[in-house]
Amino acid sequence: MDLYEYQGKQYFARFDIPVSPGATADTVEEAVAVAERIGYPVVVKAQVQVGGRGKAGGVKLASDRDEAEAHARSILGLDIKGHVVRRVWIERASDIAREYYASFTLDRSAKDHLCMVSARGGVDIEQVAAEEPGAIARRHVDPLDGFGIEEARAVVAEAGLDEEARDGAAEVLVKLYRCYVEGDADLVEINPLVLTPDGRVHALDAKVTLDDSAAFRHPEWAEWANLEELDPRDRLAREKGLQYVGLDGYVGIIANGAGLAMSTCDVVEQVGGKPANFLDVGGGASADVMASALEVINTDEKVKAIFVNIFGGITRGEEVANGIVQALGRVDIAAPIVIRLDGTNAEQGRAILEEHGSDRVLSLPTMLEAARRATELAGGVVR
Ligand code: GDP
Ligand code: MN
Secondary structure, three states: OEOOHHHHHHHHHHOOOOEOOEEEEOOHHHHHHHHHHHOOOEEEEEOOOOOOOOOOOOEEEEOOHHHHHHHHHHHOOOEEOOEEOOOEEEEEOOOOOEEEEEEEEEEOOOOEEEEEEEOOOOOOHHHHHHHOHHHEEEEEEOOOOOOOHHHHHHHHHHOOOOHHHHHHHHHHHHHHHHHHHHOOEEEEEEEEEEEOOOOOEEEOOOEEEEOHHHHHHOHHHHHHHOOOOOOHHHHHHHHOOOEEEEOOOOEEEEEOOHHHHHHHHHHHHHOOOOEOEEEEOOOOOOHHHHHHHHHHHHOOOOOOEEEEEEEEOOOOHHHHHHHHHHHHHHOOOOOOEEEEEEEOOHHHHHHHHHHHOOOOEEEOOOHHHHHHHHHHHOOOOOO
């Protein structure tokens, strides 16, 4: 789950990472009231889960009530890269001497945590990485070794942060690592981490991605989960407990097991089609689960055909087939369905599908044939 900046800052504050005091507002009136309470100058910031808000006019400084009102009015309702601003965060404006970058994330290929620090903060870090990779100091962190003040000092020095910022930045890094590990995050990023003219170092922005697999030990995350910006398909899938990722194509995909679901997407691509989604119904394929999966896919207007790819293992073919048939009875599906059923008792399963199937439901024995047919039915060009 991605957090909004203000939520990320609340999370940072729990780990004692210095952030500016502030509050959210959903209307211009509220925004003015908050600004008056905080005292000027304030900064009014669009709360959307997309970067580059500053450049898009979503971050503005206000030195009095009139400016706060004008900025709140221009930012609320603003469309930033397709995200409409419904809420602003208003905080006491900071004086900035220097802007840096700091983050921890998981480096999957190195199988370690990765700390990154740069003296070139405030700007898009991907751009820095592309133009001047040497400007980012990187340090892998073995979770068993941890990350203490010594490591923090080393990476801050390597990044070439200004002398007067080094102690403060190193302290922030140690706290940021704790936030990342104890806070069960996949990513914590501060851009910019600023040095103020009076020598303090603190976080002006917050990007936090929480590890959803750890949600069970963080009941306090629930209030944030409700506010998360989700595509309607993602929201429905989550409500139904399905592993769903929306994509841009036109062949809806349902498979059991994440590996099979990924291979299914690959095979559809390989024959020239475009997957509309990744959807893993899990190990089994009961009628309930299949019905939910079909329901989610059915809400996607881009889907012109559905490819159901199930490999019977512990769940036997005839159970899967019965599940699919029952699900078809419950959900009125707009697109034709191509089913490839294999594995344990596949023959019996296919016989059941044949018996109950209509001309809108087709069973094919191999993944490749099924992928081709689904792509054709969806109006795609098969290679
Ligand atoms: P982003 O563009 O979405 O990453 O939003 P940020 O929160 O990083 O803000 C963008 C830029 O606005 C920062 O890099 C700063 O230069 C500027 N900014 C943000 N907060 C303040 C502040 O309190 N004071 C000043 N002077 N500038 C700020
Ligand atoms: Mn930023």
